[in-house]
Amino acid sequence: MLTIGQLSRRTGVKIPTIRYYEQMGLLAPPERSEGNQRRYTPEERDRLAFIKHARDLGLKIEAIRELIELSVHxxxxCAGADRIAAEQLHAVRERIGKLRKLERELARIATGCDGEQIKDCYVIRALASHDLCEDEH
Incomplete structure (x- = not known):
């Protein structure tokens, strides 16, 4: 059995986050010691590691909840799990596309300034007026 501190160190998940996952129902309420300390089993450690990995991949709590439910059967x-992974991949690719547009626009703005004083600064003008952007970002 692990204390919450040991669980936190072994999984890299902060203690408040562990408590949050318990409140959200992603982790079952742990057993308690006579001194009312939380005690976690190796299975709960594994579940927390699963949750952390899913969160690291950007999955939302509801998707993780669904994956946990699927894992008990x-x-x-695996169609449900495949669907969740495909949806996350699509969302990540959309974010990457938006970030690429943002990168291009910021590079253009950052290299477009030839003024020596703020009154002539292209960066300030571009941020003040969306009309100076080349495209939607």
Whole structure:
């Protein structure tokens, strides 16, 4: 059995986040010691590691909840898990596309200034007027 501090160190998840996951129902309420300390099993450590990895990949709490529910039915088809992964991949690709546009626009603005004083600064003018942007970002 692990204390919450040990669980935190072994998984890299902060203690308040562990408590939050318990409140959200992603982790079952842990057993308590006689001194009322939380005690976690190796299975709960593994569940927390699963949650952390899913969060590191950008999955939302509801998607993680659904994946956990799917994982308790090991003989079922993986279509639900595949769908969640595909949706996350699509969302990440959309964000990457937006970030690339943002990168191009910032590079253009950052290299477009030839003024020596703020009154002539292209960066300030470009940020003040969206009309100076080349495209939507």
């Amino acid at each position: 090991p003989d079922q088809p």
